[in-house]
Amino acid sequence: MMNRREVLKLAGTGVLLSTLSPFVNLSFSSEVEEKFKKHVGVPMSKVKDGSDKIKLKTPTIAETGANVPVSVDAKIPVEDVDWLMIFVDHNPVPRVIKVHFSPMNGKTFFATRIKMAKTSNVRAIIKKKDGSYLQALKEVKVTIGGCG
Amino acid sequence: MAIGTARVRVPKKIKKGKPFKVQFIIIHPMEPGTRKDKKTGKLIPAHHITKLDIKFNGKLVTHMDVGGAVSANPYFAIMMKTDESGTLEISYEDNKGGKWKKSVEIKVS
Amino acid sequence: MHALGLIIIFVLIALNNYALAFWINNPESAIERGKRTGRIIIFYFYSRDCPYCHQMETFVLGDKDVENYIKDKFIFVPVDYEEDMEFSDRFGVYGTPTFIFFDPKKGRVIDSIFGSREKEDFLNILKRICNKSKLLRRC
Numbered sequence: 410m411m412n413r414r415e416v417l418k419l420a421g422t423g424v425l426l427s428t429l430s431p432f433v434n435l436s437f438s439s440e441v442e443e444k445f446k447k448h449v450g451v452p453m454s455k456v457k458d459g460s461d462k463i464k465l466k467t468p469t470i471a472e473t474g475a476n477v478p479v480s481v482d483a484k485i486p487v488e489d490v491d492w493l494m495i496f497v498d499h500n501p502v503p504r505v506i507k508v509h510f511s512p513m514n515g516k517t518f519f520a521t522r523i524k525m526a527k528t529s530n531v532r533a534i535i536k537k538k539d540g541s542y543l544q545a546l547k548e549v550k551v552t553i554g555g556c557g
Numbered sequence: 558m559a560i561g562t563a564r565v566r567v568p569k570k571i572k573k574g575k576p577f578k579v580q581f582i583i584i585h586p587m588e589p590g591t592r593k594d595k596k597t598g599k600l601i602p603a604h605h606i607t608k609l610d611i612k613f614n615g616k617l618v619t620h621m622d623v624g625g626a627v628s629a630n631p632y633f634a635i636m637m638k639t640d641e642s643g644t645l646e647i648s649y650e651d652n653k654g655g656k657w658k659k660s661v662e663i664k665v666s
Numbered sequence: 667m668h669a670l671g672l673i674i675i676f677v678l679i680a681l682n683n684y685a686l687a688f689w690i691n692n693p694e695s696a697i698e699r700g701k702r703t704g705r706i707i708i709f710y711f712y713s714r715d716c717p718y719c720h721q722m723e724t725f726v727l728g729d730k731d732v733e734n735y736i737k738d739k740f741i742f743v744p745v746d747y748e749e750d751m752e753f754s755d756r757f758g759v760y761g762t763p764t765f766i767f768f769d770p771k772k773g774r775v776i777d778s779i780f781g782s783r784e785k786e787d788f789l790n791i792l793k794r795i796c797n798k799s800k801l802l803r804r805c
Binding site: 553557 | 713715716717718719720721724725729760761762763764780781782783784785
């Protein structure tokens with residue numbers, strides 16, 4: 410049995426958490442992390458920041474979520490690359506495409522156009538043949554739009 | 558244009574051993590399976606390209622595992638390099654059993 | 667045994683039809699049904715080549731949460747903006763996607779939204795319409 414003071418403390422914490430919740434989106438990060446681990450194969454913590462090596466080009470504001478151009482140009486020798494994945498955090502299925510290169514590609518380069526459900530991080534994740542993972546990411550805003 | 562048709566673009570002058578860009582567009586609805594048919598209100602079943610292979614003179618250059626979130630009539634671009642001339646063949650299939658191939662000649666100088 | 671099987675089949679057919687009874691193509695039938703069932707009509711004006719409509723259809727209208735909410739309280743009527751110009755003009759629709767929320771009992775527009783929205787925003791809009799209309803008991 411809790412005494413009155415303990416009940417009030419609990420209630421207070423509850424109120425505090427619920428007012429903070431729009432700012433502290435606890436549920437979001439764990440859902441994206443789970444999907445990341447499922448599609449990429451390793452937890453987010455195992456993937457290093459490769460933004461100095463991977464040039465990820467996307468619009469900052471996408472005109473429409475139906476057709477968002479994405480291009481990846483990495484300074485990593487293509488012979489060292491196992492695969493490249495485009496991953497969109499807030500898509501129902503975040504894994505958009507996986508590309509397996511060969512030395513005949515000459516360069517670690519890939520471009521396509523993707524659908525986005527809403528404003529989200531777009532990630533270019535590279536798995537190297539030595540088993541390490543690198544990524545570059547950019548937030549792409551998907552705005553309200555219409556045809557008139 | 559018929560579904561599965563591809564248009565491929567490679568540079569006019571290709572130098573031996575120098576990477577060049579290969580671009581192509583494939584006509585395909587790329588239905589993700591989450592869109593509703595407006596007449597019936599039922600979900601339109603997923604219909605999108607699933608696998609794509611780029612081969613040069615029979616050797617595999619690039620393999621792609623493609624999902625439904627790639628835009629309709631998808632555009633793809635990769636880089637390639639070769640010391641010899643030959644045939645570039647792009648083959649792809651979708652989840653409904655559609656299978657297509659498109660070949661272009663590559664001449665190096 | 668036979669009779670039981672038949673009953674099950676009929677129930678399944680009825681359920682299947684009920685499930686899509688909230689998605690009607692004919693505006694007049696929709697308004698009739700809306701009056702009878704006390705539901706709000708959502709007229710969804712779309713054009714076939716509009717990428718914003720495609721985005722709504724792909725990521726929002728097909729979403730389970732959105733579908734369940736609409737199924738429970740609304741009647742959904744897609745209208746081809748280019749084919750039904752007269753009907754579009756009646757509601758002052760000038761582009762797509764446009765959502766017109768219509769109260770069939772009072773015979774008037776509750777609200778209208780132009781442009782694509784992401785799932786959470788759209789659900790909030792639906793909840794707001796539900797509250798505004800006072801037609802429905804719980805939102």
